[in-house]
Amino acid sequence: MSLFERLTKKAQLHPQRLVLPESKEPRTLQAAERILADKIAEIIFLGKKEEVLAEAEKLGLKHIAEARFHNPDDTSFTEKYAELFCELRKKKGVTLEDARYTVKNPLYLGCLLIKAGDADAMVAGALSPTSSVLRAAFQVLKTKPGISVVSGAFIMLLPEGCQYGDNGMLVFADCAVVPDPTKEELAEIAIATAKTTKDIAGLDPVVAMLSFSTRGSASHERVDKVREATEIARVKDPSLVIDGEMQSDAAIVPSVGALKAPDSKVAGRANTLIFPSLETGNIAYKLVQRLSGAGAVGPILQGLAAPVNDLSRGATVDDIVNTIIVTCNQAIGDKNL
Known part of the structure; x- marks a missing residue:
């Protein structure tokens, strides 16, 4: 179906x-x-x-x-x-x-x-x-209680035979609204997107907070923001399956995830990808859509009451x-x- x-x-x-x-x-x-x-x-x-x-x-x-x-x-x-x-x-x-x-x-x-x-x-x-x-x-x-920012998610419907994703889908955010979220906003976007993954994609959310670094492989203030946002999200929602900072290949490719973050419950099996800025999220969803022929459902506005x-x-x-x-x-x- x-x-x-x-x-x-x-x-x-x-x-x-x-x-x-x-x-x-x-x-x-x-x-x-x-x-x-x-x-x-x-x-x-x-x-x-x-x-x-x-x-x-x-x-x-x-x-x-x-x-x-x-x-x-x-x-x-x-x-x-x-x-x-x-x-x-x-x-x-x-x-x-x-x-x-x-x-x-x-x-x-x-x-x-x-x-x-x-x-x-x-x-x-x-x-x-x-x-x-x-x-x-x-x-x-x-906005919803505990959420101060509205964001936009896309459900990526991956082409048949694609080896990545969960049941043929990945959820990307924020790709539509917040240009440069703070660490607190990034945490809230992760929590809101997990709900979209569950309610709309019908998947149990496994959330990867993306960066150009995995578990300290690079040092930069932008990496710090993603790492700190991950910790904030864990405190706000202890039930959330989330990890970061993480490179995109470590997030969705099992062999790479096992190599770069062997103790992670997310690495290699993420279905919900949180991008550190609007430009990265927007660029990513359009590239995946055009290069792979994936469908893109959205933007789905999330965070409103x-x-x-x-x-x-x-x-x-x-x-x-x-x-x-x-x-x-x-x-x-x-x-x-």
Whole structure:
């Protein structure tokens, strides 16, 4: 069973309430049609029902009417969310009148539905820049307890016959968000990525903290950062199977791992690779993708208090469907279902 077949079945067993704030965007509507038809999630559109249904009719979509619809301009619906946003941001000087204006923005209203317990997750970005999606999520949802940073992971689907990885997969992070994490942030990225490995890849996480050194083979302040981040992560989550600093070959090649770190529980069997900076992670995932023909699922945003994922504005319908499925599984993992 492929990754997405497994994730789809799990989502169908535990349907989540997913907000789509860009309610009239054609690719989003086409993706929602497939999600509703296959009973993968309960869809919540933010927009005028009659306008959304008119767009769906133009596209020949039959299932959109099964969704729930909320109009951001309907003050009888939005008032409680305005009050919630005012309470959340009053220390920043936000007044109720300010909040009433803010909740007209579907990105904020979607996050507020989640914060109020009226939805489980959100996918946006087909029309909105990443900064707008993340700003709403940060201001309303914030991060998980013990996590101060949001990061982005990719699940690398390795080509058939590849001798590395776990069940044909490796998880890379951070490849999308934090340019130069501190040692504390790097530790938090490792913990968050381990959860992604478990909840989305379906693997027991074995985490390697990557560097250009293995167990002191080189001396540099950047090596020190990775080594110290590893210790911080161990203290924060003693159950985590993690080791570092470690070179990438020592992390995934059993013979090299046995040679360079013979007493390590991670060396040679890592399935979760934490890169020391955004540039290394981003370069690595793109090289693996292009040179080996591996699939790259992501970026999967991790660390937020509830699942919100951002789409590329060039996303295809398939991309949106897959992002929705991943996001629903993040919500299921948060509930330990």
